[in-house]
Amino acid sequence: MKDHSFASLTFEGRRIIVLGDVMLDRFVYGNVARISPEAPIPVLLIDKESAMPGGAANVARNVAALGGEAILIGVIGDDRAGDSLQAMLDFEKNLAGDFVRVPTAQTTEKIRFIAAQQQLLRADSEQPQTADWQPLAERFFHHLPGAHAIVLSDYAKGVLSPELLKPVIAAARDAGIPIVLDPKNLDCSRYNGVTVLTPNRGEAAAMSGIAIEGDEDAAAAAKILLDMMPETQSVLITRGADGMTLARRDGSIAHSPALAREVFDVSGAGDTVTASLALSLATGLSLDDAVLIANTAGGLVVGKHNTAVVSHDELLKALLLAGQPDFTAKVVGLEECASIVAGWRKRGVRIGFTNGCFDLIHPGHVSLLTEAKGVCDRLVVGLNTDSSIKRLKGPTRPVQDEVARAIVLGSLSAVDMIVLFDENTPIELICAIRPDVLVKGQDYTVDQVVGAAEVTAYGGRVHLATIQPGQSTSRTIARIAEKVS
16 A cells, blocks of 8 residues: 555444453552562552453454444353443444353453552453353354454453354355454464464464564464464464564565554553454455554554553554654654653643644744743644644645644654644643643734633643744745746
8 A cells, every 4th residue: 555545544334343252451550659568569559440341342442443343242241340341332432242141151350450650460350251152153143244354352261162263264254254363272273264363472482382582483483373274364473572474375474563652551452453454454455554554553552551442543644654754753642642741740841732733834833832842841732634724724725734744843843742633723632631831822812812711720821922923824825826926
């Protein structure tokens, strides 16, 4: 796929069946200030708790967040964790859960205890799922006619038994529907016939018997796995900081470097890779393009905390900026921006915010941004998308597209972070970031500045920057038109 075609990439209307082990992920946050007198362990003073769908349910969440439609099939128990999981999924857009509820089963639950963004302990509550495979197969066959791709998410909890896998894989193959399988079982022969198997480094090493240190080891391990699954088309080994290795049935091998800028948490990263890979194949993209998209999505999600998802907008912007200079790393989505700002704020950093179209950047823009940076420690810039500028300024604007404008903005030392927004005003950004200083030009009065009331209400302030006379994008465009004519 050529870079320019990413602008039209969409997963809308692509329906993915996600079948596998669903679970509930809980996170318990707190502070550690002392060691227990009872044992040499830290004492966690709990501040808050949160929960979210995990396992196959997190794959389905990623499918929905990326703009696709997810049908989630799995087993839950008649217990509190099952009730919580069902309730959470009921509120998810473009995601439908079709569960087999077994009174004697226990819904898998993982509890992570976290202090200072570090996991202290993970406690799992689970038992092997012994549910009859036939009700799961019936649900799968019911949804299969409307599906564009299948994800089989195996967390080795018992749902994806050989008895279930065989008819499911056969039916999807007969229908010509791509199958992506994220494995945990060491006997990979049970996965024979899938389109892409996606083990991580440790799983591939355990299944193949080869310790994977470098590219050659990964290629050798992938070849062994393909030999063990003669009807499987390809193996994609995810290798963390070492990237990905794709091996095809025809013997070709491709290694892709890791695309993560910064790693905060790898929880659920494989789910994001699996979801984006399946969606890409569902749209008819080549396997090479699908791997590129999956690698990009995986690089985004490890920059977030806990079991997270990647949105379609985040993915699209990352793909459009791929291969651009390093300063495009300043361009982030709103969720990532809020997370980074929260970290800055914990260190006592003053956050500044300004916004604009910044089309054909001129000395007036530079002056405003420099002055804005002078009244804060970190400056976040809200940048209008192309579509929002067209709504505000007409069909002939912007002159430069949002990628070009972001690149130029990112090259300025005064700018620390850039967030694109598609709304007519940046009020959503302002409320999410809660800047200490809101900056606009002196051509506004304080009562005209969007977000001024909200910022001053929580103790922030508005700064009106000096305007450079005679400097504007409209004047620049007019002067160019005069010279051309």
